Amino acid sequence: MNTQAEPASSVADIVKQVFSVVLVVAGIAAFYYFSADHSSFKEVRLLYRVLGLVGVMLVALSMLLTTVLGRNVWGFALESRQEVRKVVWPTREETIRTTLLVFAMVFIVGLILWLLDMFLFWGVRYLTGQG
Structure with a gap:
């Protein structure tokens, strides 16, 4: 100690x-x-x-x-x-590559969540008889 x-x-x-x-x-x-x-x-x-x-x-x-x-x-x-x-700071290429990877992952996760939301909304409308 x-x-x-x-x-x-x-x-x-x-x-x-x-x-x-x-x-x-x-x-x-x-x-x-x-x-x-x-x-x-x-x-x-x-x-x-x-x-x-x-x-x-x-x-x-x-x-x-x-x-x-x-x-x-x-x-x-x-x-x-x-x-x-x-x-040890990253090089310019590493920074650009990491930034583009983050943008791509945010887009993919956003697309997945949008599709999940759309199908859940569709399912709820079907189950409640509104669709």
Whole structure:
């Protein structure tokens, strides 16, 4: 049995996580709050709003990555990236062949179900005297 003890989250980590969420919510609220101004420099203001929002998100993400949870999530992302590199992807011919086979099987099963439905409907109509 392979059990690893997870380090417990400290109060500072919880405070950082909550503050990161509050910072993101405040950044989004500020983004929409400053969009209410209808000036002639709206395109420039949009650039500043987007840059501000990206900056707030980066600060919140960097703060979140200093917690135990953030380090675990970052480690998981790096390990996932390594695993994706190990995947053997099918060639174009294999993909086309498999896709055509799936389409053919769906058509054949659909045809069989349609015929079964048609004969059952015919049988029920015959048995009830409607046909």
